[in-house]
Amino acid sequence: EVQLVESGGGLVKPGGSLRLSCAASGFTFSYYSMTWVRQAPGEGLEWVSSISSGGSHVYYADSVKGRFTISRDNTKNSLYLQMNSLRAEDTALYYCTRVAGEQQLYWYFDLWGRGTLVTVSS
Amino acid sequence: QSVLTQPPSVSGAPGQRVTISCTGSSSNIGAGSDVNWYQQLPGTAPKLLIYHSTTRPSGVPDRFSGSKSGTSASLAITGLQAEDEADYYCQSYDSSLSGWVFGGGTKLTVL
Numbered sequence: 001e002v003q004l005v006e007s008g009g010g011l012v013k014p015g016g017s018l019r020l021s022c023a024a025s026g027f028t029f030s031y032y033s034m035t036w037v038r039q040a041p042g043e044g045l046e047w048v049s050s051i052s053s054g055g056s057h058v059y060y061a062d063s064v065k066g067r068f069t070i071s072r073d074n075t076k077n078s079l080y081l082q083m084n085s086l087r088a089e090d091t092a093l094y095y096c097t098r099v100a101g102e103q104q105l106y107w108y109f110d111l112w113g114r115g116t117l118v119t120v121s122s
Numbered sequence: 123q124s125v126l127t128q129p130p131s132v133s134g135a136p137g138q139r140v141t142i143s144c145t146g147s148s149s150n151i152g153a154g155s156d157v158n159w160y161q162q163l164p165g166t167a168p169k170l171l172i173y174h175s176t177t178r179p180s181g182v183p184d185r186f187s188g189s190k191s192g193t194s195a196s197l198a199i200t201g202l203q204a205e206d207e208a209d210y211y212c213q214s215y216d217s218s219l220s221g222w223v224f225g226g227g228t229k230l231t232v233l
Contacts, residue, residue: 044227045168045227108158108174109170
């Protein structure tokens with residue numbers, strides 16, 4: 001079955017760190033760029049970060065630049081998001097998504113996981 | 123304030139046709155970026171509904187259609203059904219932000 005399964009969410013204090021993981025199965029993970037999208041409680045979707053298929057190109061939203069690091073391990077079919085200096089406004093459901101489309105102008109997210117919840121609170 | 127502007131809500135009776143607009147600018151939709159649409163049913167993850175502005179993935183009913191013109195795009199849903207009640211999001215790439223952007227989302231209510 002083609003799927004993405006996120007893990008690693010939880011409750012963390014402001015200023016703390018958390019590492020999210022996403023396990024991919026059912027498709028050739030190394031062929032695809034990947035993306036993290038988040039959704040704050042009761043709010044809309046927000047693009048967080050993307051990584052190219054080989055891992056050499058990474059992209060970040062301004063809201064997380066300098067604090068979050070995206071990475072991947074194609075030998076383990078896994079995507080990661082290292083989150084440091086967490087703030088209350090980072091509280092959200094974090095979705096792992098697969099990217100389709102050949103150029104950035106045409107990228108879309110064709111497969112989504114169920115998400116993992118990150119809560120930043122003292 | 124989202125870079126792509128959507129109406130917060132739309133509604134329609136079963137069988138009717140509704141449209142959801144997505145207004146961008148010269149740095150995203152107007153720059154030639156594709157517009158993609160996602161459906162999020164209550165309590166579930168988003169699902170791809172339309173990509174490349176007008177293309178439906180396999181399994182998406184032809185009641186859903188997308189269009190794009192200038193700096194705007196639209197999602198049309200014909201023959202409304204109760205199961206269509208969901209949040210709908212548009213998405214594109216913004217060259218000024220060097221990143222991907224979503225609309226604020228539109229809640230569709232089937233009366």
